[in-house]
Amino acid sequence: MSKEITLATVKEHNKSNDLWIIIENKVYDVTKFLNEHPGGEDSLLSVAGRDGTKDFIDVGHSQDARNMMKKYYIGDLAASDIKKKVPLKEIGLAVGAIFLGITLVYLLKRGLAKN
Ligand code: HEM
Secondary structure: OOOEEOHHHHHHOEEOOEEEEEEOOEEEEOOOOHHHOOOOHHHHHOOOOOEOHHHHHHHOOOHHHHHHHHHHEEEEEOHHHOOOOOOHHHHHHHHHHHHHHHHHHHHHHHHHHHO
């Protein structure tokens, strides 16, 4: 099993001479990569000691970049620090369906009562 690293630990490594970042719940030590990054030092420093998943994906990194990352992988983000995504879309759909159901029953009953 790969090493689990807590968010608190990652946060301690937020300087240009000691730089860890989280991408897709994996932790990377990019200290040595900083001055090689084709996207510049600033972009990496902007997510120093933090989760850079969104920024990483927004750039649309190539498969080459993804292969490069493996070299800097040092462990996985601790399970207790992994954010569970609230499935907002599903909740919205469920609420919508229930509302629609109630409205239909109401309309149906009203229609029947008239006859
Ligand atoms: C270990 C992690 C990373 C690796 C190995 C990596 C690697 C690369 C590589 C190889 C490129 C050249 C273009 C490509 O092949 O896609 C690139 C471009 C770039 N990267 Fe990263 N990157 C990493 C993390 C990040 C993060 C976390 C950010 C943002 C916070 C970032 C921002 C950028 C930007 C802005 C460019 C320039 C895109 C352009 O010129 O169009 N990178 N990166």
